[in-house]
Amino acid sequence: MDAAKLVKMANEIAGFFASEPDPVAAVDGVAGHLQRFWEPRMRRQIFATLDAGAPEMTPMVVEALNKHRTRLEPGA
Amino acid sequence: MQDIFVNETAKYAHILLPGSSFLEKDGTFTNAERRISRVRKVMPPPLAGLADWEVTVALSEALGYSMPYTHPSQIMAEIASLTPTFTGVTYEKLDQLGSIQWPCNEAAPDGTPVMHAEAFVRGKGRFVITAYVPTPERTTRRFPLILTTGRILSQYNVGAQTRRTANTVWHEADVLEIHPHDAEQRGVVDGDFVTVTSRKGDTTLRAVLTERMQPGVVYTTFHHPESGANVVTTENSDWATNCPEYKVTAVQVGKSGESESAWQQRFEAFAKEQATLTPGKG
Numbered sequence: 001m002d003a004a005k006l007v008k009m010a011n012e013i014a015g016f017f018a019s020e021p022d023p024v025a026a027v028d029g030v031a032g033h034l035q036r037f038w039e040p041r042m043r044r045q046i047f048a049t050l051d052a053g054a055p056e057m058t059p060m061v062v063e064a065l066n067k068h069r070t071r072l073e074p075g076a
Numbered sequence: 077m078q079d080i081f082v083n084e085t086a087k088y089a090h091i092l093l094p095g096s097s098f099l100e101k102d103g104t105f106t107n108a109e110r111r112i113s114r115v116r117k118v119m120p121p122p123l124a125g126l127a128d129w130e131v132t133v134a135l136s137e138a139l140g141y142s143m144p145y146t147h148p149s150q151i152m153a154e155i156a157s158l159t160p161t162f163t164g165v166t167y168e169k170l171d172q173l174g175s176i177q178w179p180c181n182e183a184a185p186d187g188t189p190v191m192h193a194e195a196f197v198r199g200k201g202r203f204v205i206t207a208y209v210p211t212p213e214r215t216t217r218r219f220p221l222i223l224t225t226g227r228i229l230s231q232y233n234v235g236a237q238t239r240r241t242a243n244t245v246w247h248e249a250d251v252l253e254i255h256p257h258d259a260e261q262r263g264v265v266d267g268d269f270v271t272v273t274s275r276k277g278d279t280t281l282r283a284v285l286t287e288r289m290q291p292g293v294v295y296t297t298f299h300h301p302e303s304g305a306n307v308v309t310t311e312n313s314d315w316a317t318n319c320p321e322y323k324v325t326a327v328q329v330g331k332s333g334e335s336e337s338a339w340q341q342r343f344e345a346f347a348k349e350q351a352t353l354t355p356g357k358g
Contacts, residue, residue, distance in 0.1 A: 012209075012315035019206040033316075 001042060003049045007056050010034070010046060014060040030060060031068035040074035047073050078131060083236035084301050087350040093131050094123035101127035103148040104170065106178075110191070112165060113175040211324045213310055215292075219274060219326035221258065222293050223308060226323075231299035239299065250303035252281040252296050254329060255289040264331055271332040272296070272308055274325050279304040280337045283329075294329060298322075302347070307339050 013033050020026035034043060050057065050065050065072065077089035080097050098105070100121040106112045121127055126134065129151065133143045145151055149167040156162045161179035164187075170176060176187040215222060230246040231238045238244075252270055264270055266285045271278050272294070281296060281303060289295060298305040305322075312321040336344070 009315065015209065016206060016315055019204050021204075 001045060003045060003054075004056070006042060006046050007049060007054055007061075010061045011056070011058045014058050014064070018060065027060060027064045027067060030064035031072060034064070035068075035072055043072050044074050078128065079236070081236050081240070082354045084234050086354060087347060092354065093135070094121065094126065095131075096121035096127045101129070101148075103127075103129065104152065110177045110188075111175050112170065112178060112180075114167070114170050209315075211321060212312060213321070213324050213326050215326045219328050220292070221327050221329060223272060223274065223325040223327040224293060224295050224323045225298050225305045225309060225325075226295065227299070228297055231297070233299070234301055235299045247297070247299060250281060250297045250300050250305065251284045252294055252329065253284050253286050253289050254294045255287065255291045256285045257291050258289075258294070258329070259283060259285050262330055264329070269332040269335050270329050271337065272327050272329055274308045274310070274327045276310055276325075277304075277307040277339060278337050279307050280332050280334060280340060294327065302340055302343055304337070304339050304343065307337075 010030070014026075014030050017026040017029040017033075020029055034046070038046075047065065047069065050062065077083075077086050077091070078093040078095050079086065080095040082092070086092055098115050099118050101115060102117045103115045104112050105115050117127070124131070129145070129148055133145055136143045152162075152165060152167060156165050160181060162181070164180040164182065164185050165176055165178065169180075173186060177189055178187060179191070180187040227233070228247055230243040252272060254264065254270075259265070262270075264283050264285075266283065268283050269280055270283045271280050296303065296305055308327060309320065309322050309325045312324075313319055314321070
């Protein structure tokens with residue numbers, strides 16, 4: 001899948017969870033959505049994109065990926 | 077691909093598995109009201125003589141995973157053993173009651189006609205104000221019109237089922253509905269072939285002038301695959317379910333010298349070739 005599209009999708013997910021009043025719940029919500037609805041290849045690729053440096057990725061997505069890496073990354 | 081018809085997806089499939097209609101299999105049907113009803117076989121499936129569930133069983137066995145079911149009631153018993161909202165569902169009870177609305181379990185042995193009467197599973201409902209998400213799609217001088225696609229009553233989606241019926245009398249082709257003012261500006265008269273072009277692609281349809289449309293908005297249906305409505309629409313979708321944004325595509329419309337776009341010509345050749353690979357039931 002196109003990495004730019006994945007980043008766009010992740011940013012849109014974070015855009016929704018930004019409505020969550022509790023910032024911790026917001027970050028956990030983003031990670032929860034990725035875990036439930038993104039298949040392993042998509043999650044593997046978003047971490048590769050994160051590691052390569054993704055300036056378009058919003059801070060909430062970066063935080064969610066870093067905080068929940070062990071849970072989200074397939075085979076990690 | 078498994079269906080009772082050689083549908084649009086079949087054109088891209090490597091293997092076609094036979095499907096059975098509701099008259100050709102035993103089982104249950106659960107509708108949007110959570111109502112589980114029995115489906116009863118009155119005639120054998122015509123092709124391999126196998127009901128859908130038997131095809132799944134045969135496929136699983138062929139792949140090395142044993143599924144020793146001999147009747148769908150055994151499959152329901154397994155569902156009931158694993159699903160808290162189905163623990164009370166059996167074929168015997170379905171025969172007794174006629175139909176059951178899940179949840180059906182110890183707390184609700186005869187099923188549940190109304191859910192969430194007093195509270196949701198989480199307690200009271202929770203409302204959160206979310207930000208407005210505008211479409212990234214924009215009209216410009218190059219693409220000044222908004223294309224909206226939709227359905228009409230007499231056909232269902234791409235028409236795998238309804239195009240095989242006399243309903244085609246009411247809708248034999250997808251057309252582009254356009255306001256007479258927008259048409260006049262483009263030199264288009266009723267019945268002309270027009271090309272609808274977006275940033276994504278283009279397709280050719282017959283124009284129908286109608287004041288049903290607002291100026292600035294054009295409309296077509298997607299009941300005929302050769303119309304290629306989704307060749308034109310964007311890849312935008314919502315964040316939660318990836319539901320495509322088929323109602324907002326910036327387009328330009330112009331008179332066409334041809335009755336088919338390049339994509340439509342390719343699709344026609346492809347469909348013809350595929351038809352030779354799936355003889356018999358069409």
